[in-house]
Amino acid sequence: MEEGKNHKILKSILFWSFLVFFFSTDFVAPSNSFFNRFRSPKVLTKFSFQKGEDYIILPVNYKEKEYSFVLDTGASFTLFDASLKNELGDVKKTETVTTPGDTITVEVFDAPEALLGPFNLRCCGQIGCADIRKLDAFKNKEVSGIIGMDFLSKHIVQIDFDSGELLFLEPTGGENHEWGEAFPIRYRRKGIPQIAGSVLGDISEGFLIDTGGAATGSLEKTIFKNLLYKKRLQTLDSSYQTLGGDINVREARIKNLSIGSLEYEDLIFMECKMSSVGLPFLSRHIVTFNFPNKKIYLRKGKSFDKPDEVDMSGLGLFRYSNKTIVWSVRRGSPAHKADIRPRDIILKVGNENAEKYELWQIERLFMSEENRMITLTIKRGRDTKHVSFVLRRKI
Numbered sequence: 542m543e544e545g546k547n548h549k550i551l552k553s554i555l556f557w558s559f560l561v562f563f564f565s566t567d568f569v570a571p572s573n574s575f576f577n578r579f580r581s582p583k584v585l586t587k588f589s590f591q592k593g594e595d596y597i598i599l600p601v602n603y604k605e606k607e608y609s610f611v612l613d614t615g616a617s618f619t620l621f622d623a624s625l626k627n628e629l630g631d632v633k634k635t636e637t638v639t640t641p642g643d644t645i646t647v648e649v650f651d652a653p654e655a656l657l658g659p660f661n662l663r664c665c666g667q668i669g670c671a672d673i674r675k676l677d678a679f680k681n682k683e684v685s686g687i688i689g690m691d692f693l694s695k696h697i698v699q700i701d702f703d704s705g706e707l708l709f710l711e712p713t714g715g716e717n718h719e720w721g722e723a724f725p726i727r728y729r730r731k732g733i734p735q736i737a738g739s740v741l742g743d744i745s746e747g748f749l750i751d752t753g754g755a756a757t758g759s760l761e762k763t764i765f766k767n768l769l770y771k772k773r774l775q776t777l778d779s780s781y782q783t784l785g786g787d788i789n790v791r792e793a794r795i796k797n798l799s800i801g802s803l804e805y806e807d808l809i810f811m812e813c814k815m816s817s818v819g820l821p822f823l824s825r826h827i828v829t830f831n832f833p834n835k836k837i838y839l840r841k842g843k844s845f846d847k848p849d850e851v852d853m854s855g856l857g858l859f860r861y862s863n864k865t866i867v868w869s870v871r872r873g874s875p876a877h878k879a880d881i882r883p884r885d886i887i888l889k890v891g892n893e894n895a896e897k898y899e900l901w902q903i904e905r906l907f908m909s910e911e912n913r914m915i916t917l918t919i920k921r922g923r924d925t926k927h928v929s930f931v932l933r934r935k936i
Contacts, residue, residue, distance in 0.1 A: 582697065582710040582717070586658035592705040594901045595755040595820065599688060599707070601662070603655040604628060608685035612707070613753030615817070616689035617731035619665050620647070623672040625685060629653060633667060647671045657688065658709065665691045687753070690732045694832045702824040703842050712833060720829040721840025722801050736837060738800040740764070741772055746816050750837065754819025757849055758810045765812040768793065777936040781857065781869040794936055803839060808849045809936060853932035854907040854915060856881065858900060865895040865903070875930035881919060888925065889918035907932065
């Protein structure tokens with residue numbers, strides 16, 4: 542009996558000794574140990590970003606100045622704007638790069654000493670340089686560069702769209718179930734990440750993951766056409782008058798799309814060269830990219846079930862020299878019927894000066910609520926006039 546009692550005391554001593562050892566400051570668990578699979582990774586650096594904006598903007602410090610760079614998993618390499626070209630040294634080579642919108646020529650330089658928090662972009666080896674401010678995607682912002690996959694592929698990046706925080710986490714080989722459901726990443730097209738999904742339950746497709754994409758998503762042209770033929774989707778063919786000429790765009794409401802056990806309804810996808818999911822899709826979640834281990838984790842966020850809406854005005858806008866300018870007008874739209882034209886300058890939204898708003902705030906207003914009355918003051922040449930229209934859902 543005494544022997545059994547002593548055995549219990551010995552087990553108790555060993556247990557408490559283990560706890561003291563485990564929680565002491567001198568104990569360091571191996572990186573792939575049992576313990577690392579359950580502890581939260583250390584935050585290496587944290588950034589705040591504006592919730593609801595079309596892009597995630599991060600601060601890059603270069604030669605004692607701070608510049609705005611876009612986080613873009615849809616870019617294979619990091620780009621500096623042509624305005625910084627004279628600071629980058631000698632051109633090493635030139636390359637032709639295909640973007641979703643156009644083909645651009647990129648000059649290649651050795652990566653400079655530029656800091657994103659504690660991280661040096663010199664780790665990229667080489668970076669590209671192009672006049673990215675001419676790209677349609679970045680007319681809304683004074684953007685000086687793009688953080689691409691040549692940098693991001695080395696890191697674990699968590700984007701909390703509910704709190705507006707982006708975290709870089711310490712590398713870990715273990716699973717973290719608090720991050721949500723895990724999905725494998727396949728790297729395609731020069732290192733661009735891709736995730737597998739299913740459209741309407743029976744059409745499997747790989748979607749490029751594009752944090753630089755301002756649309757909910759896109760479907761590759763062949764798949765888009767097949768869905769129209771076989772499933773008779775609710776679609777919209779849109780024709781736009783733009784400063785660069787007429788363009789045509791097709792969009793469709795996808796009744797059901799799934800990624801693993803996650804189900805999405807009535808999302809609006811456009812026809813494109815490749816299938817992708819953009820920032821509005823990702824913003825429905827808390828997203829963790831474990832790029833070194835080729836995984837993405839998706840956890841439902843506060844906006845997971847939010848109805849997907851797009852512009853209901855028919856207007857495409859951009860900012861130049863602090864002026865809000867009409868870039869495009871969709872034919873037959875409320876704005877078109879109100880006789881708003883490309884090159885018109887928007888002076889006021891309601892009773893407030895247009896410059897008071899960020900451009901994305903005006904764009905969110907235009908997709909906020911069907912039957913909402915919008916009043917604008919516009920300038921055309923020397924003439925100023927007031928126009929009103931009612932927002933109408935187009936699809």
